[in-house]
Amino acid sequence: MSIAKFLVRRTLQAVFVVWGVVTIMFGLRAVSPGDPATLMLGEGATAETIARVRAQEGLDEPIYVQYLDYVQGLLIGDFGYSWRSNREVEAMVIERIPATLELAIAATVVALVIAIPLGVVSATRRNEPADYGATLFSLLGISTPNFWLGLMLILLFGVWLGIFPTGRRPVGLVEAIWTLVAFGSAGDLLTWLQHITLPALTLGTYFTALITRLTRSGMVDELGKPYVTATRAKGLPAVLVRYKHVLRNTMIPILTVLGLQMGTLMGGAVITETVFNWPGLGLRLIDALDARDWPLMQGIIVFIAVAFVTINVFVDALYSSLDPRVNDE
Amino acid sequence: MSQGSGFDLRRRDVLKATGVAGVSMAGLAGCLGEEAPDELTITLSQFPDTIDPLDHITGDYFDVLDHIYEPLFDFEPGDGIFPRVVEETEILGGGVTELQLRDDVVFHNGDDMTAEDVAWTINRTVDNDIGVASDIGAFGLGSITGAEAMDDTTVEISYSGAPGLAEFEFGNYARAMNRDWSIENHDADQEGESISGADPEDFNGTGPYEVVEFTSGEEVVLERFDDYWGEEPPFERVVFNSDGESSGRVSSLETGETDVTINILPEDVNTVQNADNVEIRRVTSFRNIFLPMKNTVEPFDSQEFRQAMNYAVDNAGIVDSVLSGFGEARGQPVAPGINGFNSDIEPYEQDIGMAESLVEDSGYGGIEIELTVPQGRYLNDAAVGETAADQIDQLDNVNCEANIVDFGVVSDANSAGVDPDVIEIPFYMIGWGTITGDTDYGVQGFFSQDAETRSFDDEELSDAIAESQSIEDPDERRAQLEEVNRIAHEKAPFVFLHTQESIYGVREDIQWDPREDETVYVWGMNQ
Numbered sequence: 001m002s003i004a005k006f007l008v009r010r011t012l013q014a015v016f017v018v019w020g021v022v023t024i025m026f027g028l029r030a031v032s033p034g035d036p037a038t039l040m041l042g043e044g045a046t047a048e049t050i051a052r053v054r055a056q057e058g059l060d061e062p063i064y065v066q067y068l069d070y071v072q073g074l075l076i077g078d079f080g081y082s083w084r085s086n087r088e089v090e091a092m093v094i095e096r097i098p099a100t101l102e103l104a105i106a107a108t109v110v111a112l113v114i115a116i117p118l119g120v121v122s123a124t125r126r127n128e129p130a131d132y133g134a135t136l137f138s139l140l141g142i143s144t145p146n147f148w149l150g151l152m153l154i155l156l157f158g159v160w161l162g163i164f165p166t167g168r169r170p171v172g173l174v175e176a177i178w179t180l181v182a183f184g185s186a187g188d189l190l191t192w193l194q195h196i197t198l199p200a201l202t203l204g205t206y207f208t209a210l211i212t213r214l215t216r217s218g219m220v221d222e223l224g225k226p227y228v229t230a231t232r233a234k235g236l237p238a239v240l241v242r243y244k245h246v247l248r249n250t251m252i253p254i255l256t257v258l259g260l261q262m263g264t265l266m267g268g269a270v271i272t273e274t275v276f277n278w279p280g281l282g283l284r285l286i287d288a289l290d291a292r293d294w295p296l297m298q299g300i301i302v303f304i305a306v307a308f309v310t311i312n313v314f315v316d317a318l319y320s321s322l323d324p325r326v327n328d329e
Numbered sequence: 330m331s332q333g334s335g336f337d338l339r340r341r342d343v344l345k346a347t348g349v350a351g352v353s354m355a356g357l358a359g360c361l362g363e364e365a366p367d368e369l370t371i372t373l374s375q376f377p378d379t380i381d382p383l384d385h386i387t388g389d390y391f392d393v394l395d396h397i398y399e400p401l402f403d404f405e406p407g408d409g410i411f412p413r414v415v416e417e418t419e420i421l422g423g424g425v426t427e428l429q430l431r432d433d434v435v436f437h438n439g440d441d442m443t444a445e446d447v448a449w450t451i452n453r454t455v456d457n458d459i460g461v462a463s464d465i466g467a468f469g470l471g472s473i474t475g476a477e478a479m480d481d482t483t484v485e486i487s488y489s490g491a492p493g494l495a496e497f498e499f500g501n502y503a504r505a506m507n508r509d510w511s512i513e514n515h516d517a518d519q520e521g522e523s524i525s526g527a528d529p530e531d532f533n534g535t536g537p538y539e540v541v542e543f544t545s546g547e548e549v550v551l552e553r554f555d556d557y558w559g560e561e562p563p564f565e566r567v568v569f570n571s572d573g574e575s576s577g578r579v580s581s582l583e584t585g586e587t588d589v590t591i592n593i594l595p596e597d598v599n600t601v602q603n604a605d606n607v608e609i610r611r612v613t614s615f616r617n618i619f620l621p622m623k624n625t626v627e628p629f630d631s632q633e634f635r636q637a638m639n640y641a642v643d644n645a646g647i648v649d650s651v652l653s654g655f656g657e658a659r660g661q662p663v664a665p666g667i668n669g670f671n672s673d674i675e676p677y678e679q680d681i682g683m684a685e686s687l688v689e690d691s692g693y694g695g696i697e698i699e700l701t702v703p704q705g706r707y708l709n710d711a712a713v714g715e716t717a718a719d720q721i722d723q724l725d726n727v728n729c730e731a732n733i734v735d736f737g738v739v740s741d742a743n744s745a746g747v748d749p750d751v752i753e754i755p756f757y758m759i760g761w762g763t764i765t766g767d768t769d770y771g772v773q774g775f776f777s778q779d780a781e782t783r784s785f786d787d788e789e790l791s792d793a794i795a796e797s798q799s800i801e802d803p804d805e806r807r808a809q810l811e812e813v814n815r816i817a818h819e820k821a822p823f824v825f826l827h828t829q830e831s832i833y834g835v836r837e838d839i840q841w842d843p844r845e846d847e848t849v850y851v852w853g854m855n856q
Contacts, residue, residue: 034737050744052462056521084378086461086523087545095527095545151576159583166580168547168570277572279547286573287546291378292737 003320010316014309021305022074025298026067036083036294057083074302080295082288089299093281097303100280102173103203103272104265106196108258110204111211118208119215120242123223134212141209146268150202150275157198164198167277171195199276203268207261214257218250252319259315266304367565369839369856371849372578372587376546376571380531381523382504383454383463388762388847389591393569396551396851397437398534401428401447401503406615406766406845407666410500413559414442414535420492420801421485424474426499430482433558436507437532437539444478449508451476451486451499453517460511461523469502469765471773472798490798493806497668497767507533537562537852547571562852582607582834589839591849593832595653595709601834612843613657614831615664616762618707619823620700620717621775621784623755625747628693635821636677637687641721643679644826651712655830661814662761662771664828666845669768669797669810674818676825685724694726701757703736708829714758717824744782760829764846768810769797776822785822 037053054060058069073080079089122134158166169192176188222228223246231241270282277283281300288296373389382398385391403411417429434442453459454466455473466473472490479485488495506524510533511517515524524531532540537559538551548570553562570587572578578590579597583604593601593609601609622629622638629635645658660676663669688694700721702714711733718731742754763771774780778791793816797809818825833843841854 032737033735033741035741052457056462082378085545086379086381086384086525087527091527092545154577154580159580162584165586166584167572167577168586274573275577277570277574277577279544283573284546287376287378290375290573293378 003317006320007313007317010313014313017309018302018305022071022298022302023067025301026070029294029298030063030066034292036292070298079299079302082296083293084291084296089295092284092296093299093303096279096281096284098172098174099169099278100266100269100273100282102169102196103199103269103278103280104262106200107204107207107265107268110200111207114204115208115211116215116247119212120219120247122212122216123219124242126220131216134216138209138213138216141205141212144205146202146206147271147275149205150198150272153198153202154275165195167195167199167275169195169279199272199278202275203265203272206268207265210257210261211254214254215247215250218253219246222246222249256315256319259312262308262311266308368568369564369566369589369851369854370568370570370587371851372581372590373569373571374573374575374578374592376548376569378546379523380525380543381461381517382506382534383450383465384461384523386465386469386764388764389571392591392849393549394534395536395848396538396567397532397536397540398504398506399536400501401430401505402500404501404766404846409668409766410496414447414505415503418496424488426486426488426492426495427479428484428486428499430484431558432482434505434535435556435558436510436535437554438507438510439556440507440510442505442507442535443481444484446508447484447503447505448476448478450504450506451484453506454502454504458520460517460519461521465502469770470498471770473498491801491806493801493803494767494769494798497765497769501765505535538567560852563855564851567851579834582836588836589841589849589854590834591831593834595655595832598653598655598832606837607834608837610833610835610841610843611655611830612845613664613828614762614847615667615764615766615845616707616760616829616847617659617662617664617771618656618710618713618758618760618826618829619659619662620714620756620758620826621743621823622821623747623752623784624822625749625786626752626755628691628696628698629755631691631693632820633687634691634693635824637684637691637724637727638721638824639677639821640680640684640687641724641727642677642717642824642826643720644676644824646679647713647716648827651709651716652827652830655708655832656827657830658826659828660825661818662775662823662825663763663768663814664845667763667766667768667771669807669814671811671814671818673811674815677821679720681724685726688724688726696726697728697730698756699730699732701732701734701739701742701754703739703758704733706736706739707758707760710758710760713826717758717826743784746781747783747786758826762847766846768813769794772813772817773798776817785820787820787822790816790820790822 037050037057037059058066077090079093081087082089082092085092118134122131125131154166157164171188171192173192176192179185179188228241228246231245269280270285272278273280273282274286281304285297285300288300371392373392375389377385377390377393379385382394399414401414403413405411414431414434415428416431419427421427430444430447436442451473452475454463455470455475472488472494474487474489476484476486486495486499511524516522517524527543527545529540529543537554537557539554540549541552542548542550548568551567553565572581575592575594575597579593579600581587582590582601598609601607622635624630624635648654648656648658658676661671661674700714700718702711704711714733715731718729721727721729738754739757739759742757743759745751761771772794774782775784776787776790777783777794778786778788790813793809793813797806797813800806800809831843831847835841839854839856
């Protein structure tokens, strides 16, 4: 099967996944307790006002009509209006993407920068103190809930040592880079770095631990294969064997996991953003949940679902270029 | 030296350098991040998700928006209504009161404020056909029917109730929006349209502060409005942000990232008290917590049974144990400081023997009931509800279990009315803040037979409320409202629990006393 056919198949699957998410979200909205109009208006709203709001929002229509209207809206890019702020949901989602993206990228960078060298060292120095240390770190990293880790980092580096702020995002990365390039001032960039360090460490720790373990086990497998012996016999330096041949082959499953784990990263971002008051999609989702702002909640989750499947299709494409055999599977 | 070890050395160097650079940059950034001395940061628990000054009814919104769209009157909890933008009022009779406005008030965009603006804003609040269906109109200005501008500085307000009731309502909830600006920029006269947007220019009030920066859902930065008609407010710059977690708000306070935070949970109080340069300030709020019992279904149709539930619950003990003392036991629907609060009424005291005897008298001995309790809405609500249910369950002749649910379930139950065919949850926990400062707001929706959402159906209580709404003399009206509270205590439509305390974390050098109505006004502070 060609790469193009493979991608078309995966894209179609992705469309069905998104449709499933849209439908489940709509179903949850239908069965969740609490009348949205009452919740929008607060305690003690009059029946007349409630009826008026229900009619205004189309909540008095049969459920299938509401569903079809919603899906039709999504197809033309209309996610509706937030029940609370009366703003377009698309705008409310888009304005929060940079913050979440910054956090996800920073966490991934933290994970890759720490995990890959650690995994390589652990695999090449098996049963030595470095290996034991890396294994212990992985175990702790995977076992530690990130809401707890976040709070501990805030307590240690924010409250006790006063090195890092306890949360918020006073400046965005793009704005900070622009200030640096246009005005030669690094102040904004330093502020950004200062504020993102603890959230990125919190979100990236689980990821770091996971990739360390994957790198180690992948490297150990690969190092035992005949082609490694052959490359060594050819006289290639050890570092080239490790990083050019062995690590490259190890990267294939790591890349897959990296893609699949983006969902976990998004899920973790909801918690991390809440702990650090980081104004991304996760925090907005929690706010929407608290306010029972269903259009906003649905918009965010649909966006996350689209992002998730897109990343996975992209990873599959990358995987197929790294290992063409997957196209035939 | 092998190439491999050479690589290791370089990698270590890079890692070391990165670490050192990171810490140095963070330290440098910390120095750059110091805030100016004439700036105040207030961290709320919820950031306003609507910028329309009429599309809300809760405290966090007033905290932010009242600095931009100032109230027409000053309301001092316990003391009443005082002139502000309105200089004088005169009751004209026939359900009309005249307001005389200041003539030197300007909007942040430079337009003069006129009586037309005030009248239009009041009409937009109470008339659902103009702009957004306003929560303030539905609950705050319930008796106000409309307003009309008579000249540039005179407005006549019409109402259907007593002048005293109307004064409490417009005294608390009347604001001024710029009519022409609102219509031209936001179609705010169209049905369902609210003021919305994500720019500082989307705000335009007459308050002492104007918006200079706005990040929707995150932060709003205010600066003194140079052309403000009144006294200069105490801080040049005020930042409002929010953190949904009490522990997060406390951390921000400890590290100096914020100066005032609201809604500190009892379990976080010690952390603030042990931190340097900050302290806890507290005040008994206007928010009462209680357990309504719908008297159109068994066993709550028996007054003896309802009174028994009140005797079964140790509300003073709950305040001490579950709320760590941050509350006051209560025996009537409203809190002290509210017009009509009856100071002769004491809370029911726990008396198990009396409770069991009253249950027997009611004929419902051996009954099983369920108490539905929300989680996360009020101060330690689930724990309060579970404790109350457990205390009722300890009666020999009643079995009671708590059912912890999402707040939406309880909210629906509260507005479901008293038709026995539709009641699914007859016994639940709810909280009510009587923010107008008048008993009517705390009882009308629960007990008046005109209110479809009432939770208690009783002619005597409903008639007493109706009578209070028609009395014009303020002293007579207050006496009648005290009578309403006495009847409510006796008929026990609720298990009366407590009045919740508002707990704030504040920088020590800020002079400020928290208000009972839960609003935070910067103009009431000093440093």
